[in-house]
Amino acid sequence: MTLTTAVATGTRRAPGVPGAVVLALVVGTVLAALLDLQGGDVQRAEASLGHGAFTAAIGAVVGTLGAVILWFRERHRIGILLAGTGALWTADGVLEAYAVKGLASEPSLPGTGLAVWFVAEVGSLLLVAVPLLLVLYPSGHLVQGRWRTVSLAAVTLSLALPLALLLAPDEFIYPPALLERLGPLPGPTLPLPADVVEVGLTVAQALTTAAMPLAAAVVFARHARASGAERTQLRWLLWAALISLLAGGVMLLDLSGPVGLTALLVALGVTSVSVVIGIVRPELGDIDALVGGTLVHAGIAASLLALDLTLLAVLTDVLDGRLGQREVTVLVLLVAVTAYSPLRTWFSSLVRRRFLGRRGERYAVVSTLAARLEESPSLAEQLPTLAAAVSEAFRLPYVGVEVVIGGGERLTATHGRETAATRDFPMAYRGEPIGTISLPDDGIRSMLSRRDRDLLLDVVRQAAIAVRSTVLAQQLQHAREQLVLAREEDRRRIRRDLHDGLGPVLGGVAMRLDAAGNAVAADPERSIRLIAQARSEITEALADVRRLVHGLRPPALDDLGLRAAIDQQAERARTGGLVVEVASDDLAGLPAAVEVAAYRIVSEALANVTRHAAAAHCTVRLSRSAGQLVVTVVDDGQGIAADVVAGVGLRSLRERAEELGGQCEVRCPATGGTEVRAWLPTSEGGIA
Numbered sequence: 001m002t003l004t005t006a007v008a009t010g011t012r013r014a015p016g017v018p019g020a021v022v023l024a025l026v027v028g029t030v031l032a033a034l035l036d037l038q039g040g041d042v043q044r045a046e047a048s049l050g051h052g053a054f055t056a057a058i059g060a061v062v063g064t065l066g067a068v069i070l071w072f073r074e075r076h077r078i079g080i081l082l083a084g085t086g087a088l089w090t091a092d093g094v095l096e097a098y099a100v101k102g103l104a105s106e107p108s109l110p111g112t113g114l115a116v117w118f119v120a121e122v123g124s125l126l127l128v129a130v131p132l133l134l135v136l137y138p139s140g141h142l143v144q145g146r147w148r149t150v151s152l153a154a155v156t157l158s159l160a161l162p163l164a165l166l167l168a169p170d171e172f173i174y175p176p177a178l179l180e181r182l183g184p185l186p187g188p189t190l191p192l193p194a195d196v197v198e199v200g201l202t203v204a205q206a207l208t209t210a211a212m213p214l215a216a217a218v219v220f221a222r223h224a225r226a227s228g229a230e231r232t233q234l235r236w237l238l239w240a241a242l243i244s245l246l247a248g249g250v251m252l253l254d255l256s257g258p259v260g261l262t263a264l265l266v267a268l269g270v271t272s273v274s275v276v277i278g279i280v281r282p283e284l285g286d287i288d289a290l291v292g293g294t295l296v297h298a299g300i301a302a303s304l305l306a307l308d309l310t311l312l313a314v315l316t317d318v319l320d321g322r323l324g325q326r327e328v329t330v331l332v333l334l335v336a337v338t339a340y341s342p343l344r345t346w347f348s349s350l351v352r353r354r355f356l357g358r359r360g361e362r363y364a365v366v367s368t369l370a371a372r373l374e375e376s377p378s379l380a381e382q383l384p385t386l387a388a389a390v391s392e393a394f395r396l397p398y399v400g401v402e403v404v405i406g407g408g409e410r411l412t413a414t415h416g417r418e419t420a421a422t423r424d425f426p427m428a429y430r431g432e433p434i435g436t437i438s439l440p441d442d443g444i445r446s447m448l449s450r451r452d453r454d455l456l457l458d459v460v461r462q463a464a465i466a467v468r469s470t471v472l473a474q475q476l477q478h479a480r481e482q483l484v485l486a487r488e489e490d491r492r493r494i495r496r497d498l499h500d501g502l503g504p505v506l507g508g509v510a511m512r513l514d515a516a517g518n519a520v521a522a523d524p525e526r527s528i529r530l531i532a533q534a535r536s537e538i539t540e541a542l543a544d545v546r547r548l549v550h551g552l553r554p555p556a557l558d559d560l561g562l563r564a565a566i567d568q569q570a571e572r573a574r575t576g577g578l579v580v581e582v583a584s585d586d587l588a589g590l591p592a593a594v595e596v597a598a599y600r601i602v603s604e605a606l607a608n609v610t611r612h613a614a615a616a617h618c619t620v621r622l623s624r625s626a627g628q629l630v631v632t633v634v635d636d637g638q639g640i641a642a643d644v645v646a647g648v649g650l651r652s653l654r655e656r657a658e659e660l661g662g663q664c665e666v667r668c669p670a671t672g673g674t675e676v677r678a679w680l681p682t683s684e685g686g687i688a
Helices: 003-009 017-036 041-047 052-072 077-104 112-120 122-136 146-158 160-167 176-182 194-225 229-253 258-280 287-319 325-356 362-374 379-394 450-518 524-552 555-559 562-573 592-613 648-659
Strands: 398-404 410-416 422-429 432-440 579-584 617-625 628-635 663-667 674-681
Touching (some): 017 077, 041 176, 052 077, 077 122, 122 160, 229 258, 379 398, 379 410, 379 432, 398 422, 562 592, 648 663
Parallel strands (some): 579 617
Antiparallel strands (some): 398 410, 628 674, 663 674
């Protein structure tokens, strides 16, 4: 979201409160720096205090980021929390610097005791900020359900140590020399025995420490039940947590030195910026790639560091005392160049593949899948192969594949054990959905970067082509079988009609004519009757022949042409006040099968109009477009109810179109009536 968009949508305010917060934080940091210049290291050590400017600067960073959130999200609770935390942190830094300056003066400056007390006791409330941030992020509200109780428990436990410090007697917190100089410090205290105070402080420290794992557990629980934008926001926080853990490991190597300080600043900055991005603009970057990449590179770095230290220890042990420093250095360089560098590259690749599979080997993944699918001749073998290949390529514990193979029948295959949460990726061929691939939606490996999604798209495209080809081959084989069956059934029907109908009739006619010939001289009247009966039977036989021929191909198509034959059908439908209009383009040169299909579809549609529609007007339109004949029949009748199951007539419309590779749809527009539209390919180029 750009600043212009933010203004237009009302998500950004004028720089009122956020601007005042930033200004106050900057002023506080500058004031702390000026006070630090007037203090001394001796006084800092005496009161166990640090540089107030550094503390104030950290508070200014945190508070400024809170102000940025309030700038874009008015009254957002996370923004208020960060701004308040930053203000308290900066105030703590200013008072820390003032306390050092006050102790450096003789006598101590007024308010020095108050400043020391605030830094040591009130400043401990900053410990509550992190657990509170974790349980409120990203919405600013506590999670619902049983985890709400856990959230409240985490916040409550984080208050244990600050409250214990506030109520503990001063002699348990401050050095005796400092108390002797400053006298009684402000703030409430409880007159408790020494052993009770020591146990209480120890328990309070343990309880406050336990607040962090509880708050982290709330974040993971919220992430598990989240979806969409909220899950993306939580992954920004997860990435910040990973960076903080890595920074903590670095700080252990140089806790008080510049490296440790730099790691602390990096962790603080990354966490703060991640929180702001997660709330203000979570779609800014590819967070899944950041999280996955951070984990992988951290694993690789840790593994290589262990390998480096092992090699160094081995070489030191083997060469110690035998060679000089110069010779050892030269030998180590030779080993590194000739053997260790390739070993390091191989080991890095091994660790990467162990974490993420073969995601970086795009060509190898696609070509291997193509070869494996080619070796699997049937869908029953291809789907498990596809699931296993995707699982291997992305190092996923579960992959499910489901395809539609026609007639609503579905075929599924899985690899691994199904996880609690999954997400589906569609498989399509030329825009036609043919199935889905299901992948886990939890865990680090389920986080797909843009490159991973591009690879998955290539895999899905390759699989869709293979699956579609197999389905089409099966459908083609089925169609061939049905064609042979239909041909043999037609032959059987024609044989039966000829044998059982026309054959006996013609045989009877021949016998009557013979009898009539024999009776011409002796009984002319009987001969005339026999000839009349034979003529009647021949007429019936001709009707049977016409009916048989009509079943093969309507004679009107050959006698009149498609347009005139449809006009004839329309004339027959003009009963009971129904008005039928017919319009068409030039229909010359249509394939015979297309003519028959168009004629049958129009005939069936007009029959449905006259029987069921109760319509007053009907329009029949035949048009040619892009290698297709488009047949449209529209009426203004009562339409088709939503709960009506398609009967034989409606199914036959679709079947006649699909036999030619076309399609037919029947719909009821919002304006009323029914519309039947069929697309019939008129050439090979139009067949889909």
